[in-house]
Amino acid sequence: MTGEVLAFYVLGAITLAAGAVVVTSHNIVHSAVALVPAFLGVTGLYVLLNAEFVAGVQVLIYAGAITVLILFVIMLTEGGTGLRLPQRNEQGPIGAAVAVVIAGLLTAGVTHTAWVAGPGALPAYTPAAIGQSFLGPNLLAFEVSSIVLLVSLVGAIIIARKEE
Amino acid sequence: MLIDWGYVAVFAIVGGALAALPLVVIWLISPRSAYPQKLETYESGVPPIGQAWSQFNVRYYLFSLVFVVFDVEIIYLYPWAVVYPKAVASRSFGSLAFYDILVFLLILTLGLAYAWRKGALEWV
Amino acid sequence: MPWYLELLRAIGGTILIFSGVAVIAAMFGVLLERKISAWIQSRLGPKHVGPQGLLQTVADTLKLLQKENIVPRNADGLIFASAVLVVPLAALLDYVVIPFGTTRWGPLIFRDLNIGILFFAATSSVVVVGILMAGWGSNNKYALLGGLRSAAQMVSYEIPMGLALVTVAMLAGSLSTVTIVRAQAHWWQLYIVQQPLAFIIFLIAATAEVNRVPFDLVEAESELVAGYFSEYTGMRFALFQLGEYGEMFAMAAMAVTLFLGGWQGPLLPPVLWFVIKLYALVFVFMWVRWTYPRFRIDQLLNFSWKVLIPVGLLNLVATAFVILLVHR
Numbered sequence: 001m002t003g004e005v006l007a008f009y010v011l012g013a014i015t016l017a018a019g020a021v022v023v024t025s026h027n028i029v030h031s032a033v034a035l036v037p038a039f040l041g042v043t044g045l046y047v048l049l050n051a052e053f054v055a056g057v058q059v060l061i062y063a064g065a066i067t068v069l070i071l072f073v074i075m076l077t078e079g080g081t082g083l084r085l086p087q088r089n090e091q092g093p094i095g096a097a098v099a100v101v102i103a104g105l106l107t108a109g110v111t112h113t114a115w116v117a118g119p120g121a122l123p124a125y126t127p128a129a130i131g132q133s134f135l136g137p138n139l140l141a142f143e144v145s146s147i148v149l150l151v152s153l154v155g156a157i158i159i160a161r162k163e164e
Numbered sequence: 165m166l167i168d169w170g171y172v173a174v175f176a177i178v179g180g181a182l183a184a185l186p187l188v189v190i191w192l193i194s195p196r197s198a199y200p201q202k203l204e205t206y207e208s209g210v211p212p213i214g215q216a217w218s219q220f221n222v223r224y225y226l227f228s229l230v231f232v233v234f235d236v237e238i239i240y241l242y243p244w245a246v247v248y249p250k251a252v253a254s255r256s257f258g259s260l261a262f263y264d265i266l267v268f269l270l271i272l273t274l275g276l277a278y279a280w281r282k283g284a285l286e287w288v
Numbered sequence: 289m290p291w292y293l294e295l296l297r298a299i300g301g302t303i304l305i306f307s308g309v310a311v312i313a314a315m316f317g318v319l320l321e322r323k324i325s326a327w328i329q330s331r332l333g334p335k336h337v338g339p340q341g342l343l344q345t346v347a348d349t350l351k352l353l354q355k356e357n358i359v360p361r362n363a364d365g366l367i368f369a370s371a372v373l374v375v376p377l378a379a380l381l382d383y384v385v386i387p388f389g390t391t392r393w394g395p396l397i398f399r400d401l402n403i404g405i406l407f408f409a410a411t412s413s414v415v416v417v418g419i420l421m422a423g424w425g426s427n428n429k430y431a432l433l434g435g436l437r438s439a440a441q442m443v444s445y446e447i448p449m450g451l452a453l454v455t456v457a458m459l460a461g462s463l464s465t466v467t468i469v470r471a472q473a474h475w476w477q478l479y480i481v482q483q484p485l486a487f488i489i490f491l492i493a494a495t496a497e498v499n500r501v502p503f504d505l506v507e508a509e510s511e512l513v514a515g516y517f518s519e520y521t522g523m524r525f526a527l528f529q530l531g532e533y534g535e536m537f538a539m540a541a542m543a544v545t546l547f548l549g550g551w552q553g554p555l556l557p558p559v560l561w562f563v564i565k566l567y568a569l570v571f572v573f574m575w576v577r578w579t580y581p582r583f584r585i586d587q588l589l590n591f592s593w594k595v596l597i598p599v600g601l602l603n604l605v606a607t608a609f610v611i612l613l614v615h616r
Contacts, residue, residue: 056406064413069228131247146271153275174298238450245458253615287586
């Protein structure tokens with residue numbers, strides 16, 4: 001077992017364990033804080049895929065900005081008191097059955113697809129390569145993403161300010 | 165390149181252990197004489213009134229929101245900045261490299277101006 | 289190199305950086321702060337412990353180690369405890385990409401990552417999460433309010449810092465710190481000469497990121513007791529201070545790398561040049577602390593969003609335009 005495979009399993013375990021805490025915790029602040037190890041696990045997975053820049057972006061945006069946003073939002077609601085929320089209701093068994101069915105479908109889909117594996121090592125997603133693609137093939141996507149950001153900013157401000 | 169990140173992971177783990185070392189030392193050698201008054205939450209010497217959490221203003225949320233949008237904008241700027249000097253000097257891109265970032269930044273400055281006008285950047 | 293040797297090298301480097309930061313940043317830094325503040329205020333600083341008070345911080349640390357470990361009854365145990373580790377760890381991760389000098393085998397850096405300055409910005413933003421955890425976990429009104437305000441402040445000043453970093457990356461054509469230092473080989477190529485505005489923006493944003501005066505509203509004793517670390521006593525408090533001073537030195541080191549040419553200079557060995565420039569900037573930070581009064585929270589946030597970000601954006605566009613003209 002090479003170091004990479006071991007690292008993959010460890011990072012996957014961290015991400016899944018943190019994700020389990022996020023979903024099942026009684027305390028919503030604990031859930032939000034458990035997002036950080038989940039995001040860091042995904043960062044490691046990006047590094048294993050040779051995507052260093054995306055890994056750095058993941059830490060900067062997700063673990064840095066989104067977690068702060070989520071924590072601020074929680075503080076605005078009653079969840080900030082740390083009250084214990086019930087995690088089960090009467091639809092538990094049906095939900096579990098649906099989850100098993102979906103897991104079965106996903107596993108069948110993943111194992112029965114003939115994945116196309118290319119030869120050689122992964123291309124390096126360095127900042128320079130991404131920059132070249134921004135100026136070249138993905139120029140329109142680059143500009144349109146700024147419009148998407150503008151739209152999300154305007155929309156969020158409108159929704160948040162309506163209470164005034 | 166992967167080995168670089170292995171080093172970073174070792175740094176994080178060993179660093180976490182080293183940072184936890186003083187805490188272990190305290191746990192071993194510090195005196196323990198807890199009594200109820202000592203464990204009270206601090207509120208300038210009086211017993212705390214109500215709970216720590218109270219309904220906070222929505223302005224914290226608006227600041228972090230505008231921050232997320234601008235952080236993502238800066239993410240887009242990093243790869244562009246890395247290729248900019250060579251792209252400007254080359255025949256194939258030339259001044260296109262400048263004008264496209266101008267359009268990008270203008271659109272986001274519009275967003276900043278909107279947030280400013282609508283008072284999302286006000287504290288009070 | 290076989291993997292166990294690489295591992296040993298990594299562990300050795302980590303311990304070296306940790307002890308270096310603990311001694312130079314935390315111990316010397318705190319002592320320097322007290323001596324400089326004393327000098328500015330026309331008094332003598334610590335003088336008794338050790339020659340000229342040099343062992344003062346050692347004595348303080350030994351004292352703090354023996355203090356009782358008080359955890360308030362209503363504090364959220366796990367979050368309260370893990371916040372103490374997140375803040376210093378994130379501050380120390382900043383040092384991975386800082387080149388301290390150069391030897392004949394190559395630059396003296398823990399690891400020259402391809403995304404150097406992006407990594408630096410990313411670890412600085414993880415500190416905010418640690419502060420929110422500390423503020424909330426204490427279950428104390430002052431701590432919670434201090435934590436939220438501190439998070440709002442740090443988050444607002446990360447963008448001007450990011451803009452300054454992007455401007456330097458644009459000039460150097462790379463995100464790697466070693467490349468950026470090597471691009472400043474002559475005095476007229478130093479980025480402080482080419483980008484004075486970005487330098488000033490970075491220093492101001494760095495001061496706000498580490499919650500120093502004039503941006504230390506969230507820790508000012510008259511405002512919020514001690515802000516987000518009100519309920520942390522003894523060694524936990526010392527670990528937060530290690531995180532804060534460590535991050536201040538890391539910001540100064542990054543400013544030296546980005547704007548002052550890193551380890552380069554005539555005659556003296558490179559590491560010595562780096563240390564001289566580092567302490568010069570740290571002195572500037574401390575000088576500013578003991579000279580200016582502090583800003584109110586709304587002045588502080590207005591200054592970031594309405595002044596620094598527009599100026600940073602204009603600087604970026606102007607620099608891009610100048611580069612365009614130069615190459616045409």
